[in-house]
Amino acid sequence: MLFHLKEPDYETEAPNDIPTRFYARNPQHILNTIEYYRKREKLIGNEPNLLYWLKKRFTLNDIEETKEGLFIFFTGMIYLGDEDKDKPLFEELKITDDFRVDVPEENIGYFALFREQIPRCKREDLYKLQCTSSLFPNQSFVPEDIAKAIMSFDLTPYTGAVQKDMERRREISKHPNIKVDGLERVLRARSKNVQNR
Numbered sequence: 001m002l003f004h005l006k007e008p009d010y011e012t013e014a015p016n017d018i019p020t021r022f023y024a025r026n027p028q029h030i031l032n033t034i035e036y037y038r039k040r041e042k043l044i045g046n047e048p049n050l051l052y053w054l055k056k057r058f059t060l061n062d063i064e065e066t067k068e069g070l071f072i073f074f075t076g077m078i079y080l081g082d083e084d085k086d087k088p089l090f091e092e093l094k095i096t097d098d099f100r101v102d103v104p105e106e107n108i109g110y111f112a113l114f115r116e117q118i119p120r121c122k123r124e125d126l127y128k129l130q131c132t133s134s135l136f137p138n139q140s141f142v143p144e145d146i147a148k149a150i151m152s153f154d155l156t157p158y159t160g161a162v163q164k165d166m167e168r169r170r171e172i173s174k175h176p177n178i179k180v181d182g183l184e185r186v187l188r189a190r191s192k193n194v195q196n197r
Helices: 027-043 105-115 144-152 156-173 183-195
Strands: 002-005 020-024 063-066 069-072 091-096 099-103 126-131 138-142
Touching: 002 027, 020 027, 020 063, 020 069, 020 126, 027 063, 027 126, 069 126, 069 138, 091 144, 099 105, 099 144, 105 156, 126 144, 138 144
Parallel strands: 020 138, 069 099
Antiparallel strands: 002 020, 002 063, 091 099, 126 138
16 A cells, blocks of 8 residues: 655645655655654754745645555656657656656666665655656655665666667767767666666
């Protein structure tokens, strides 16, 4: 069973916050993680700048069961060529029966690297997944079983997407107004990371 904290209307209740989702197998873990952050922010004197989910006092009544949790991973670029016009923007990676990660095909290589940092992202009872510098900024807090499932998810079927992204980037880097140092080396390493998972 997966529980989540009810989200605010970000346009009216939290217009300056990035969408933040909390998921847990035990509802109390959500409250514990929020309290962990609240104490930390108070300690560093950041109370006036608190995010919505730190300002509001939540109770177990604010947490409900959900059928599916979501984290959107987006960084880098999206290729929107004519041949892709009917292709969905995101690959939906079904991580567990009740959790998915949406990733653009062009970002699969970055996602493989992103997963390596997850063990260092435990915050109280949950793991923080964050993708804030993107067109779709968001963060999700997830329980350990989902964090481990994300880290071990088989990306082998997506290695073709990484190769395709490398070819597109090579073409872009040939443009006379674009200077890209070491791009091929970085993308080759990322491709190997995906293939070795």
